[in-house]
Amino acid sequence: MVEEQELLDFKTLMQQGDETQLRQFCINTQPVIIADYVADIPREEIWYLLRHATPENRAEVFSHLSPDVQLDLVEILSRYELISLFTHMSPDDRADLYKQLPEERGESILPALAQAEREDIRRLTAYEEGTAGAVMTSDYATIPPHLSASQAIEHLRTIAPDKETIYYAYVVDERRRLMGFVSLKDLILAPRGRLITDILQPEMVYARVDEDQEKAARKIQKFDLLALPVIDHNDSLVGIITHDDAIDVITQEQTEDIEKLMAIAGRHEAGAYMRTSAWGHFRNRAGWVAGLAVLGLVSGFIVQSFEGFLMQFAILAAFMPMLADTGGNTGSQSASLVIRALALGEIKPRDAMRVVLKEVNVGIYLGILLAVLAFGRVMLMGGGSTIPEGVMLVNIATAIATALGLQVITATLIGAMLPLVVARFNRDPAVIASPALTTIVDISGLLIYFYTARYLLSV
Amino acid sequence: MVEEQELLDFKTLMQQGDETQLRQFCINTQPVIIADYVADIPREEIWYLLRHATPENRAEVFSHLSPDVQLDLVEILSRYELISLFTHMSPDDRADLYKQLPEERGESILPALAQAEREDIRRLTAYEEGTAGAVMTSDYATIPPHLSASQAIEHLRTIAPDKETIYYAYVVDERRRLMGFVSLKDLILAPRGRLITDILQPEMVYARVDEDQEKAARKIQKFDLLALPVIDHNDSLVGIITHDDAIDVITQEQTEDIEKLMAIAGRHEAGAYMRTSAWGHFRNRAGWVAGLAVLGLVSGFIVQSFEGFLMQFAILAAFMPMLADTGGNTGSQSASLVIRALALGEIKPRDAMRVVLKEVNVGIYLGILLAVLAFGRVMLMGGGSTIPEGVMLVNIATAIATALGLQVITATLIGAMLPLVVARFNRDPAVIASPALTTIVDISGLLIYFYTARYLLSV
Numbered sequence: 068m069v070e071e072q073e074l075l076d077f078k079t080l081m082q083q084g085d086e087t088q089l090r091q092f093c094i095n096t097q098p099v100i101i102a103d104y105v106a107d108i109p110r111e112e113i114w115y116l117l118r119h120a121t122p123e124n125r126a127e128v129f130s131h132l133s134p135d136v137q138l139d140l141v142e143i144l145s146r147y148e149l150i151s152l153f154t155h156m157s158p159d160d161r162a163d164l165y166k167q168l169p170e171e172r173g174e175s176i177l178p179a180l181a182q183a184e185r186e187d188i189r190r191l192t193a194y195e196e197g198t199a200g201a202v203m204t205s206d207y208a209t210i211p212p213h214l215s216a217s218q219a220i221e222h223l224r225t226i227a228p229d230k231e232t233i234y235y236a237y238v239v240d241e242r243r244r245l246m247g248f249v250s251l252k253d254l255i256l257a258p259r260g261r262l263i264t265d266i267l268q269p270e271m272v273y274a275r276v277d278e279d280q281e282k283a284a285r286k287i288q289k290f291d292l293l294a295l296p297v298i299d300h301n302d303s304l305v306g307i308i309t310h311d312d313a314i315d316v317i318t319q320e321q322t323e324d325i326e327k328l329m330a331i332a333g334r335h336e337a338g339a340y341m342r343t344s345a346w347g348h349f350r351n352r353a354g355w356v357a358g359l360a361v362l363g364l365v366s367g368f369i370v371q372s373f374e375g376f377l378m379q380f381a382i383l384a385a386f387m388p389m390l391a392d393t394g395g396n397t398g399s400q401s402a403s404l405v406i407r408a409l410a411l412g413e414i415k416p417r418d419a420m421r422v423v424l425k426e427v428n429v430g431i432y433l434g435i436l437l438a439v440l441a442f443g444r445v446m447l448m449g450g451g452s453t454i455p456e457g458v459m460l461v462n463i464a465t466a467i468a469t470a471l472g473l474q475v476i477t478a479t480l481i482g483a484m485l486p487l488v489v490a491r492f493n494r495d496p497a498v499i500a501s502p503a504l505t506t507i508v509d510i511s512g513l514l515i516y517f518y519t520a521r522y523l524l525s526v
Numbered sequence: 527m528v529e530e531q532e533l534l535d536f537k538t539l540m541q542q543g544d545e546t547q548l549r550q551f552c553i554n555t556q557p558v559i560i561a562d563y564v565a566d567i568p569r570e571e572i573w574y575l576l577r578h579a580t581p582e583n584r585a586e587v588f589s590h591l592s593p594d595v596q597l598d599l600v601e602i603l604s605r606y607e608l609i610s611l612f613t614h615m616s617p618d619d620r621a622d623l624y625k626q627l628p629e630e631r632g633e634s635i636l637p638a639l640a641q642a643e644r645e646d647i648r649r650l651t652a653y654e655e656g657t658a659g660a661v662m663t664s665d666y667a668t669i670p671p672h673l674s675a676s677q678a679i680e681h682l683r684t685i686a687p688d689k690e691t692i693y694y695a696y697v698v699d700e701r702r703r704l705m706g707f708v709s710l711k712d713l714i715l716a717p718r719g720r721l722i723t724d725i726l727q728p729e730m731v732y733a734r735v736d737e738d739q740e741k742a743a744r745k746i747q748k749f750d751l752l753a754l755p756v757i758d759h760n761d762s763l764v765g766i767i768t769h770d771d772a773i774d775v776i777t778q779e780q781t782e783d784i785e786k787l788m789a790i791a792g793r794h795e796a797g798a799y800m801r802t803s804a805w806g807h808f809r810n811r812a813g814w815v816a817g818l819a820v821l822g823l824v825s826g827f828i829v830q831s832f833e834g835f836l837m838q839f840a841i842l843a844a845f846m847p848m849l850a851d852t853g854g855n856t857g858s859q860s861a862s863l864v865i866r867a868l869a870l871g872e873i874k875p876r877d878a879m880r881v882v883l884k885e886v887n888v889g890i891y892l893g894i895l896l897a898v899l900a901f902g903r904v905m906l907m908g909g910g911s912t913i914p915e916g917v918m919l920v921n922i923a924t925a926i927a928t929a930l931g932l933q934v935i936t937a938t939l940i941g942a943m944l945p946l947v948v949a950r951f952n953r954d955p956a957v958i959a960s961p962a963l964t965t966i967v968d969i970s971g972l973l974i975y976f977y978t979a980r981y982l983l984s985v
Binding site for chain 1: 750776829
């Protein structure tokens with residue numbers, strides 16, 4: 068996201084090493100922009116630059132760096148510097164870093180932190196990756212229900228410097244159970260003496276700590292919220308997810324969906340392409356590709372078992388690639404539409420019948436179109452092939468067209484049904500990767516192809 | 527998103543038609559939830575229910591309905607009801623609806639609106655779909671630079687009821703040129719008498735009206751903003767994009783990317799799966815599928831021109847499906863990784879050489895792995911096939927393994943390079959759909975396969 072010229076200017080600045088200018092640069096540049104600048108320079112230089120920033124800004128730049136860079140930097144840092152970093156980072160970023168630290172390193176700094184911070188880290192790191200609990204922060208504002216509007220504003224003013232957002236304040240009872248929330252806009256608009264109990268919005272949207280992070284993020288999107296409260300099993304408020312973390316979760320889940328769709332394993336983390344080594348990429352992709360190649364054995368067996376037939380009708384071999392591609396394409400199309408609609412909550416597994424009916428319908432239209440195309444194709448270019456005596460080209464064209472039509476209908480149906488079946492068993496439908504589907508419909512396609520051809524050509 | 531039981535309760539409520547209860551239901555239920563409830567019921571019933579809501583709530587429920595339902599409803603509405611709806615909708619939703627209205631309907635209501643509203647509609651509908659100008663709203667708060675902090679808070683309190691957000695206030699000069707912004711948090715924390723000019727943050731992130739909507743939304747994500755100001759060609763502030771619209775833009779662009787990746791045309795609108803008819807789905811998918819089937823002619827020609835060779839080595843036909851699938855899989859994997867990294871701004875077209883080198887590396891690893899697998903496979907299961915006299919199975923295995931290895935390397939490289947080339951010409955790299963890629967690497971794969979085999983088997 069950084070322009071080339073600016074990057075050059077920055078590198079010159081670093082080479083000159085003018086302390087005053089570096090300090091000025093750290094003050095005048097937004098932390099996220101500094102993080103962009105330093106992404107590619109040697110780790111030692113990053114820390115050299117950050118020494119010129121205030122502890123707060125340093126912690127913020129650090130939070131914007133990728134996890135790999137963070138871990139590399141931690142190795143360079145002295146224990147004292149690491150403790151200062153931990154003290155100034157926001158609770159959620161700090162907890163994320165702590166989870167990544169080598170165990171002894173983490174334990175070595177814990178005793179140096181304040182009791183409250185230690186407990187905060189312990190609480191925020193307790194939840195499984197991918198849950199609402201793991202993305203929430205503990206930097207939220209609460210207000211007691213008996214305050215007046217003007218007292219509440221005064222209260223928020225006092226705690227504002229430490230809180231990620233004061234635009235939403237959560238009203239909790241003495242056991243921290245969520246009673247509702249007020250927005251700062253409501254407080255400002257309310258008569259000064261009006262009690263919080265009379266202003267608060269009691270109908271609340273919230274997430275449970277163990278809820279899926281994407282589900283929580285989608286609530287923020289649906290209800291246009293700035294933040295979503297997260298409650299534990301005692302209905303006590305334990306954190307909030309902010310709107311900016313929700314966007315990041317949605318982007319991350321999206322990358323994950325695309326990668327799953329293309330059968331790529333791995334950590335699915337944003338911005339990881341360049342940082343992952345070629346060997347890492349290989350490992351992420353090899354499993355599926357090799358597995359599918361093995362599954363492809365079945366296709367090989369089918370072709371082999373029809374070898375005699377194929378020798379007789381060599382023209383059938385010329386249409387095998389089109390059969391395989393078209394089946395894969397139509398199957399993948401309906402699978403990705405269904406997976407996306409499931410992910411956005413637009414359809415549910417219980418809508419299966421309606422989806423299947425719709426896809427059969429689409430499949431029939433597509434099947435007819437492609438059968439007509441294939442028929443024309445065989446009639447036009449089939450003349451060059453060897454055809455057994457007594458068989459007419461039009462018969463072969465009919466057989467290939469029929470097989471292709473059936474293949475398209477079957478592939479569309481399989482593509483739509485597999486994600487629905489997976490979703491019904493409460494698994495992520497995106498595991499129906501497009502390459503896996505391609506291999507599956509290849510098998511069904513070859514069976515349809517050879518049996519139809521053999522039947523219609525009455526061999 | 528609605529639970530079955532709640533939906534049943536709602537339908538019972540509608541059947542009973544108790545006016546008081548319906549009015550109560552409209553008051554107690556969040557507009558977005560009402561929109562969920564009514565999504566599937568007949569249009570007349572939707573409007574019957576909404577008559578029981580306040581004009582403000584009615585307009586908000588209406589905004590949450592899908593464009594199709596909105597247009598259907600508009601046909602039922604009287605001119606008077608439509609004008610009331612327009613008056614109460616938020617500026618951006620209103621402009622979106624206006625753009626969809628049949629021309630005479632839109633013109634018929636314009637004269638009944640206030641001058642300011644008419645101009646607002648005209649301004650907001652002036653920008654092309656997909657630009658920052660087309661998603662922005664005009665409901666933002668501005669403050670003059672000479673106010674004090676407490677005067678500014680008072681000012682915001684006065685205008686708050688009409689504004690989508692008062693948490694960011696934009697400071698503009700007399701020509702509406704953007705000087706900076708203050709957050710309500712900054713105002714609350716500042717000493718009461720401090721002047722806005724001393725508090726405002728002058729280093730601003732903004733979007734131009736004609737900037738791509740996704741680029742604008744990504745700025746909100748990157749800088750963790752609540753809203754992004756949009757300026758025109760005179761540097762004047764003309765609107766803002768809010769954080770919730772940014773999430774919607776990102777979700778919409780993601781759906782678009784997945785659909786493009788699977789070669790599905792159409793409007794790519796969120797939540798459109800069930801609403802699109804089977805015929806509509808057919809039209810969205812048929813073009814690409816048919817086009818690719820025609821492109822597949824080339825594969826057919828290649829196979830046909832090697833027909834004699836294939837008759838001699840029938841075993842080669844058995845490995846054609848695996849060759850096609852594996853090439854398609856590895857090519858699609860690298861294409862989707864590169865497309866995603868480009869979309870997230872992680873790599874730029876100028877990084878092409880580094881990406882290509884990395885992918886060649888990955889391709890070599892994958893190629894070796896799959897060549898070994900193929901070799902083993904031919905040795906194990908090749909025995910059943912007819913082999914010309916004088917040719918040993920191990921020679922055939924070597925030929926097939928070599929061809930497959932070369933195919934994987936080529937496909938990985940093509941998959942990585944095509945999106946980069948497209949991006950270099952400033953087009954959306956997502957047009958390199960996975961099905962298109964599959965068809966292209968099929969052609970390269972068959973050529974590699976037959977030439978390698980013929981060369982190594984020295985026919």
